[in-house]
Amino acid sequence: MSRLVVVSNRVAVPGESRAGGLAVALEAALEEHGGLWFGWSGKTSREGSGQLHERREGDIRYLTVDLSRTDLDAYYNGFANRTLWPLLHFRLDLVDYDRKTREGYARVNALFAEKLAPLLKDDDLVWIHDYHLIPLASMLRERGIGCRIGFFLHVPMPSSDLLAAMPNHSRLFSSLYAYDLVGFQTRRDVERFQDYVRLFGGGKVLRDGMLQAPGGRRFRAAAFPISIDTAGIARQSAAAVNKTGIRGLRASLDRRDLAIGVDRLDYSKGLPERFHGFERYLDRHRDQKGSLTYLQIAPVSRGDVSEYRKLRSELEQISGHINGAHAQPDWTPLRYVNRNFAHGTLTGFYRMARVGLVTPLRDGMNLVAKEFVAAQDPEDPGVLVLSLLAGAAYELKEALLVNPHDYDGVADAIAIAATMSLDKRKERWHAMMKHLRKHDIGYWRRSYLEALETA
Ligand SMILES: O=P(O)(O)OC[C@H]1O[C@H](O[C@H]2O[C@H](CO)[C@@H](O)[C@H](O)[C@H]2O)[C@H](O)[C@@H](O)[C@@H]1O
Numbered sequence: 001m002s003r004l005v006v007v008s009n010r011v012a013v014p015g016e017s018r019a020g021g022l023a024v025a026l027e028a029a030l031e032e033h034g035g036l037w038f039g040w041s042g043k044t045s046r047e048g049s050g051q052l053h054e055r056r057e058g059d060i061r062y063l064t065v066d067l068s069r070t071d072l073d074a075y076y077n078g079f080a081n082r083t084l085w086p087l088l089h090f091r092l093d094l095v096d097y098d099r100k101t102r103e104g105y106a107r108v109n110a111l112f113a114e115k116l117a118p119l120l121k122d123d124d125l126v127w128i129h130d131y132h133l134i135p136l137a138s139m140l141r142e143r144g145i146g147c148r149i150g151f152f153l154h155v156p157m158p159s160s161d162l163l164a165a166m167p168n169h170s171r172l173f174s175s176l177y178a179y180d181l182v183g184f185q186t187r188r189d190v191e192r193f194q195d196y197v198r199l200f201g202g203g204k205v206l207r208d209g210m211l212q213a214p215g216g217r218r219f220r221a222a223a224f225p226i227s228i229d230t231a232g233i234a235r236q237s238a239a240a241v242n243k244t245g246i247r248g249l250r251a252s253l254d255r256r257d258l259a260i261g262v263d264r265l266d267y268s269k270g271l272p273e274r275f276h277g278f279e280r281y282l283d284r285h286r287d288q289k290g291s292l293t294y295l296q297i298a299p300v301s302r303g304d305v306s307e308y309r310k311l312r313s314e315l316e317q318i319s320g321h322i323n324g325a326h327a328q329p330d331w332t333p334l335r336y337v338n339r340n341f342a343h344g345t346l347t348g349f350y351r352m353a354r355v356g357l358v359t360p361l362r363d364g365m366n367l368v369a370k371e372f373v374a375a376q377d378p379e380d381p382g383v384l385v386l387s388l389l390a391g392a393a394y395e396l397k398e399a400l401l402v403n404p405h406d407y408d409g410v411a412d413a414i415a416i417a418a419t420m421s422l423d424k425r426k427e428r429w430h431a432m433m434k435h436l437r438k439h440d441i442g443y444w445r446r447s448y449l450e451a452l453e454t455a
């Protein structure tokens with residue numbers, strides 16, 4: 001079996017790791033193959049970029065690199081999160097294109113290539129993750145690396161016209177041609193990438209997912225929808241019931257039902273729209289008023305990027321307005337919390353909720369949607385209200401699917417979810433759980449790595 005080398009912007013070093021599906025999946029893959037996980041250390045250094053940190057845990061070697069403040073600002077806060085993130089989430093209006101941050105992004109990718117290339121062997125399998133590292137394979141190839149290299153894009157691939165609106169787009173996106181396998185979350189993302197290659201990228205779409213770059217190099221593009229540790233989350237949520245934090249939330253609800261949302265504070269997650277949808281629910285379904293409390297957990301994310309700071313103050317304003325207009329002396333309709341919670345606690349919260357609200361404007365997948373389903377009590381499952389514009393909607397078809405821009409539709413879906421009969425709730429939940437049991441995180445990584453091995 002080949003050694004696996006995983007490269008991602010964030011590395012879940014044991015002890016420092018943030019809970020999440022990706023860490024679980026990649027750790028299990030590295031344990032199976034033995035290997036190396038390489039990426040940013042999460043730290044800035046006054047001595048400049050390049051200082052390496054190493055840690056070993058069994059057969060896994062974690063190698064991380066510090067970045068200077070200037071490089072981090074250009075690469076992560078700049079080009080990755082102010083240019084590529086909005087572009088890939090269909091938000092041309094928010095794209096800030098700047099040659100300087102683009103150079104910083106290229107510089108950090110080149111630094112990764114320089115540190116990684118000497119460590120690679122011909123029979124390694126290299127798996128690079130996400131929009132932070134698009135040009136990395138081409139930079140490794142320039143340094144003579146010939147082993148199999150795969151890429152997985154965790155975020156959406158937008159329409160090709162949007163990609164083509166970015167200055168110098170082909171220099172960046174044609175660097176994807178250096179991979180052997182390019183993985184996307186959904187079939188639609190693959191189709192949109194094929195359109196780009198055909199219409200703007202000078203390449204050809206062949207049969208069976210194969211693509212041909214202008215120089216004749218062939219590579220494959222396919223969908224591998226990421227998932228969760230379904231069985232693990234079901235066990236974790238059942239065990240969470242008696243934890244203090246969970247009991248505290250239940251007691252505070254005073255027998256009211258709970259609706260829950262869990263999202264990084266990001267404009268792609270559609271939080272202002274969701275708040276408006278909830279307010280519309282309070283207005284349109286007065287008979288239900290006072291029977292449902294909505295808890296929105298929204299840990300601050302990318303706080304150095306101005307759009308994220310603006311969003312935070314916008315949400316504070318809307319949540320204050322909703323509670324001011326609708327709260328009663330003994331009931332606050334919306335609880336808005338900017339804290340990060342451990343996975344073990346979140347799964348207990350999900351299980352307690354009658355309604356799960358996942359309404360992004362665009363999302364590559366959205367693991368919270370899948371976690372919400374897996375965490376439900378089989379005897380009394382809650383209902384998922386899910387945006388049609390999340391990757392997860394391609395699989396979780398028995399959720400109540402909504403368009404997040406349609407506030408009335410979101411409002412009515414909340415009302416339907418809150419009053420759905422037990423039989424209907426069970427029927428929908430069983431169908432989604434059946435899918436998630438088979439298509440779990442292990443299925444995702446096995447299918448990707450098998451495809452890369454045979455690429
Ligand atoms: O690393 P951050 O800047 O703090 O952001 C966290 C991650 O956000 C994005 O997640 C995406 O990946 C999920 C798993 O595939 C997917 O379900 C979700 O739809 C995506 O938004 C980002 O792509 C990651 O690189 C970040 O680490």
Ligand SMILES: O=c1ccn([C@@H]2O[C@H](COP(=O)(O)OP(=O)(O)O)[C@@H](O)[C@H]2O)c(=O)[nH]1
Pocket residue numbers: 019020021262263264297299339340341342343346365366367368369371
């Ligand atoms: O307070 C929190 C909020 C979120 N999460 C986890 O962060 C991940 C978010 O993944 P998702 O795909 O939904 O969105 P992303 O943030 O990656 O865009 C999920 O595993 C959540 O359980 C967490 O552990 N604590």
